[in-house]
Amino acid sequence: MQQIYLIEDDPKIAALLKDYLEKYAYGVTTVESFDNVLEEFTALSPHLVLLDINLPKFDGFYWCRKIRTLSNCPIIFISARDSGMDQVMAIENGGDDYITKPFQFDVVQAKIKSQMRRTYGEYAKNDQTDMIDINGLVLHLTAMEAEFGQQRITLTKNEFTLLKTFAQKLNQVLSRSYLLEELWDDENFVDDNTLSVNMTRLRKKLEEIGIYDSIQTLRGAGYKMIDSWSSKP
Known part of the structure; x- marks a missing residue:
């Protein structure tokens, strides 16, 4: 049974969501202490988190x-x-x-x-190996990490989806609409700003492991x- 951790401070909404989702065979655990969210998350190790923004003490972004x-x-x-x-803030903070x-x-x-399917289901199972090696840049698919030389970075799901898409289509021009389709299924949550935010974060993280100027912006396209790292020692 797939487990959901529900972090919602409105008891009525939490109870309704829990009751509804359990009818679809999800296990739903509601937050008990808003001071110990991280400890509860660690103990449960859920497959997915539903998270409100306006919460006691610390907000959902935190x-x-x-x-x-x-x-x-x-x-x-x-x-x-x-x-x-x-x-945009939700995406920028890892949502x-x-x-x-x-x-x-x-x-x-x-x-x-949709999120369960992408992360654990039929789409996730399409990968035949746990890693992709592009001339020394290694993508660890299960861990959602990238490694170059002796350095490794952990990426959010959206950052990793972008990097994997680029790596599999190296030197190919990918339109913004194509990348947005890779990230989100529901057109109601397609925002050009969110793609720009994730792209900026991905570039910064690649720089942390010594990869610079690999993702190029082609205005209007x-x-x-590009493989900007293979010539490095």
């Missing part, structure tokens, strides 16, 4: 960053805050999707199913990844 230090499991924000900037309140339960279930 807890998302903390969880990302331990895990790359899918994190879906559920919040009454519906501004575009909040959605994978965003649902605004009030929501339809079938939309929540569909988004959960999209992006292209």
Whole structure:
């Protein structure tokens, strides 16, 4: 049974979500202490997190960053805050999707199913090996990490999806719309800003392991990844 950790401070919403999702054979654990979210997450080791933004003491962005230090499991924000900037902040802090309140339960279930399928199901099983080696840049698929030389970085799910897509289509121009389709299934959560945020973060992380200027921006066309690292000692 796939486990969901629900971090929501409205008891009524939490109870309704828990009851609804358990009908679809998910195991749902609601947060018990908002001071010990990370400890509860570690003990449960869930397959997916549903996370509100407005929480007691620390907000959802804070807890998302903390969880990302331990895990790359899918994190879906559920919040009454519906501004575009909040959605960008959710992605920038490591989230994978965003649902605004009030929501339809079938939309929540569909988004959960989509993230589960991408991370653990049929799409994830299409990879025949646990790593991809591109002239010394190694992508560890299960761990969602990239390694070059003696250095390794951990990526969020979206950052890793982008890097893997670029690596598999090295030297090919990829349009923004193509990359957005790789990242998100639901067109209601396609925001050009979110792609730019993830691209900036991915470039910075690649620089941490000594890979510079590998992802090029082609104005009006999209992006292209070139092998800028193979000539390095």
